[in-house]
Amino acid sequence: MNPDLMTRTLLYLDGVSVSFDGFRALNNLSFTILPGEMRAIIGPNGAGKTTMMDVVTGKTRPDAGHVIFDGKVDLTKQDEAAIASLGIGRKFQKPTVFESHTVWDNLDLAIEGARDPASTLFHMEGEERDRIEEILGIVRLRERRYELAGALSHGQKQWLEIGMLLAQNPKLLLVDEPVAGMTDAETAETADLLREIARTHSVVVVEHDMTFVRDLGVKVTVLHEGSVLAEGSLDHVSADPRVVEVYLGR
Numbered sequence: 001m002n003p004d005l006m007t008r009t010l011l012y013l014d015g016v017s018v019s020f021d022g023f024r025a026l027n028n029l030s031f032t033i034l035p036g037e038m039r040a041i042i043g044p045n046g047a048g049k050t051t052m053m054d055v056v057t058g059k060t061r062p063d064a065g066h067v068i069f070d071g072k073v074d075l076t077k078q079d080e081a082a083i084a085s086l087g088i089g090r091k092f093q094k095p096t097v098f099e100s101h102t103v104w105d106n107l108d109l110a111i112e113g114a115r116d117p118a119s120t121l122f123h124m125e126g127e128e129r130d131r132i133e134e135i136l137g138i139v140r141l142r143e144r145r146y147e148l149a150g151a152l153s154h155g156q157k158q159w160l161e162i163g164m165l166l167a168q169n170p171k172l173l174l175v176d177e178p179v180a181g182m183t184d185a186e187t188a189e190t191a192d193l194l195r196e197i198a199r200t201h202s203v204v205v206v207e208h209d210m211t212f213v214r215d216l217g218v219k220v221t222v223l224h225e226g227s228v229l230a231e232g233s234l235d236h237v238s239a240d241p242r243v244v245e246v247y248l249g250r
């Protein structure tokens with residue numbers, strides 16, 4: 001543990017290990033995310049990327065190590081609901097929007113779901129509408145607000161779900177393979193959209209699409225066999241022979 005570093009981070013993982021039936025999915029994993037940072041996590045299948053997100057969101061308990069949020073909260077002592085209410089939102093790979101509701105209603109429901117019930121009395125209708133308008137703009141769905149979510153393209157459903165996460169105003173967004181199955185145009189738009197979101201939120205993106213990771217233009221962490229193999233700009237890690245050997249050269 002490095003307490004000085006820890007207090008400056010939004011997310012601090014130190015020596016995190018997770019085993020499944022003797023197999024080490026995470027092996028002494030350490031890395032940090034600073035407030036306001038966007039980070040891309042890459043690495044071969046089975047490197048531990050999903051398990052890392054499961055540990056951060058409380059779905060999986062580590063066997064060892066520290067997972068500290070906002071410089072102070074030990075996430076290994078919190079359950080999934082408590083971690084979500086601390087301000088950690090997760091977007092899974094497959095979109096899970098309410099297909100038979102409109103785009104607008106999906107965002108409205110996400111805001112309603114996130115609101116503290118005690119504050120309902122004082123809540124302003126207008127404020128909620130403004131927030132939905134703002135999110136519609138960020139996720140490129142202004143023109144489609146009254147359509148059913150089920151009628152959106154795959155890419156637009158992913159954007160809507162990112163919007164539903166934003167409606168909960170998380171401090172940290174974890175986004176798992178957002179561009180899988182998207183068209184090239186949607187992929188490029190998603191990089192723009194996440195860069196916009198990253199101006200006001202911290203974001204961790206797991207992705208295999210290197211064109212997209214290049215478009216994000218952020219620091220990259222390469223995972224391999226449950227630990228960090230390399231870290232730095234995409235150019236820096238791409239020039240590392242070990243990264244080429246286990247991942248990029250395949």
Ligand SMILES: Nc1ncnc2c1ncn2[C@@H]1O[C@H](COP(=O)(O)OP(=O)(O)OP(=O)(O)O)[C@@H](O)[C@H]1O
Pocket residue numbers: 020021024025043044045046047048049050051052
């Ligand atoms: N619940 C589980 N039980 C047993 N083994 C598991 C479990 N979850 C993950 N594993 C194993 O742990 C290793 C790491 O898996 P993980 O899904 O975290 O990798 P990943 O980097 O997300 O891979 P991908 O790019 O394919 O999504 C894999 O070998 C996987 O089979």
